[in-house]
Amino acid sequence: MGRRPSPGGVPAYRRDMPAPPLPTSPDFWRSPLRGARFTSLLGLVLLVGVTVLFVTGLVSYAAYNPDLSPVNDKTPDKGILGFYLFAWPTDPPWLYRLTQGVHVTLGVTLIPVLLAKLWSVVPRLFALPPARSLAHALERISLLLLVGGGLFEFVTGVLNIQLDYVFPGSFYPLHFYGAWVFFAAFAVHAALKAPVVVRNVRRLRQGEEKEAVERDGTVLPPGPETDDLVAPDPDPGPPTVTRKGALWFVGGGSLLLFATTAGRGFDGPLRRTALLAPHGGADPGSGPNGFQINKTAAYAGITTAETDEDAWRLVVTGRTGTVRLSRARLARLPLHSSALPIACVEGWSTSDQWWRGVRLRDLAALVGHDDDPPDVFVESLQRHGAFRRAALRANQVADPRSLLALYVNGEELSADHGYPARVVVPAAPGVLNTKWVARMTFGDL
Structure with missing residues (x-):
């Protein structure tokens, strides 16, 4: 036989059970x-x-x-x-x-x-x-x-x-x-x-x-x-x-x-253990340009037409005026090398890469800042994403390791690493190492 329902349709054994406690109890x-x-x-x-x-x-x-x-x-x-x-x-x-x-x-x-x-x-x-x-x-x-x-x-x-x-x-x-x-x-x-x-x-x-x-x-x-x-x-x-x-x-x-x-902050086998790391996975490609990137040329909206060696010019402005430099002319200037890492706000970093290019302080000297390099305002060809423009302090410009890099690890920069030229500065966040540089303005910002 079934249990006889109580008045109101609620079984008596359920009415007699204490109410479950609330979270405040x-x-x-x-x-x-x-x-x-x-x-x-x-x-x-x-x-x-x-x-x-x-x-x-x-x-x-x-x-x-x-x-x-x-x-x-x-x-x-x-x-x-x-x-x-x-x-x-x-x-x-x-x-x-x-x-x-x-x-x-x-x-x-x-x-x-x-x-x-x-x-x-x-x-x-x-x-x-x-x-x-x-x-x-x-x-x-x-x-x-x-x-x-x-x-x-x-x-x-x-x-x-x-x-x-x-x-x-x-x-x-x-x-x-x-x-x-x-x-x-x-x-x-x-x-x-x-x-x-x-x-x-x-x-x-x-x-x-x-x-x-x-x-x-x-x-x-x-x-x-x-x-x-x-x-x-x-x-x-x-x-x-x-x-x-x-x-x-x-x-x-x-x-x-x-x-x-x-x-993700190390090289070799340890890098492959970072399964939960920022942008986890293998480094892009192999060879001299086969190290971590944050954004690709395609993401930034960079086209081959505007980075072609015959079309691209770097515009440098300063105290004595403006100069326009082709990549070939930049390559004929005194070149220097620096071993510097790239480190991103997202927590990943690379080991030291060998960069070769023109010192930022030498570019400042081309436009009249010979003795005391000032701050510089850097503009990129980049169309999408943050930090299309960035400023660097005078101490960063003056550091002999700070370069407008044309080469990395013995080869030309790849498109994703900033070809035809990119900034590399010691100890700076990755986004301040501007890629696809189009213009540099030295002086008061």
């Missing part, structure tokens, strides 16, 4: 892995990692020399946020390769740690009442900004390096301003949580089992009854892994992402 979060110590360890890793990410991100922005010319500045309304900007140096020549490689590789590597940290504190996002005190209100606000800002920065960063950026709006200002919001919330949250993190790490080193927590600005005596991240007794969820095992799982995920990303 501690009973909703039953994982026995959560706890202040687990969260503190993840937070300590992020404290170091996010600080390095923020600093290398600011350094990357400075490398574009945004105060030099409006064409270099993708965040013109930055105001006081640009207080730290400085003239980007040319030494060591691998500087940008290092800082931006660390920025991108570390950002990808920290993704499992960030996700684990968010999982560990998710009960607090739903806790009621929203604020118990001023300190608690500040903590909740910083937590919301921290979660939102962290997800925004990591998502937009990954989209930029993997998919040529598909997020609506310009990547540069969104990532720049988002970084400041995220790090400000991160700093406030870290300051509020520092006492409990230090206390729990100290207890972990001493082998103590109980965990300290902070509430309303006060570090409370340790004990699960004061930890709102611990699953409530007497009915926590069944454990599937220990906390130590969970930490090993997070660490293993980070190590896997590191191993499949970092190789």
Whole structure:
């Protein structure tokens, strides 16, 4: 016989069952892995990692020399946020390769740690009442900004390096301003949580089992009854892994992402391990021009008719006027060689390539800047994509390794590497090493 329905059509056994808890109830979060110590360890890793990410991100922005010319500045309304900007140096020549490689590789590597940290504190996002005190209100606000800002920065960063950026709006200002919001919330949250993190790490080193927590600005005596991240007794969820095992799982995920990303900054077999790296895959072609590129001549809208040796002319303007130079005439000028890498904001880089061409300071001398080379404004034949025009500082022009390159690794530049001529400057972001150069203007920008 079937169960007799109750009035209203709802079976009695269902009416008698307690309603499932809501996310605002501690009973909703039953994982026995959560706890202040687990969260503190993840937070300590992020404290170091996010600080390095923020600093290398600011350094990357400075490398574009945004105060030099409006064409270099993708965040013109930055105001006081640009207080730290400085003239980007040319030494060591691998500087940008290092800082931006660390920025991108570390950002990808920290993704499992960030996700684990968010999982560990998710009960607090739903806790009621929203604020118990001023300190608690500040903590909740910083937590919301921290979660939102962290997800925004990591998502937009990954989209930029993997998919040529598909997020609506310009990547540069969104990532720049988002970084400041995220790090400000991160700093406030870290300051509020520092006492409990230090206390729990100290207890972990001493082998103590109980965990300290902070509430309303006060570090409370340790004990699960004061930890709102611990699953409530007497009915926590069944454990599937220990906390130590969970930490090993997070660490293993980070190590896997590191191993499949970092190789894009190296040559040889290591480069092929970068399965998740920016623009992963084999280098274009082989031979002297067979190294990484960012955009092809076809993408940039370059035609063979305008780069033909008989048609192309470099226009150089300066103090004494303008000269027009064919590629053949450039090749008859004193040529010099430089061993320099190419490093991109997306995190990939090449090893040193052997470039040969005319020094930028010699081109400046052709138009009257003999003694003290000034800044230069470089324009490309490029029709599509960012940085069709770029400015370089006087120190970059004056460096003897800075070239208008005609050859690479003993052969003429290929079309994708900037034929008939491209700029190569030590320590500069790849986009400032302008390809398919058409005009150079030396002097005040």
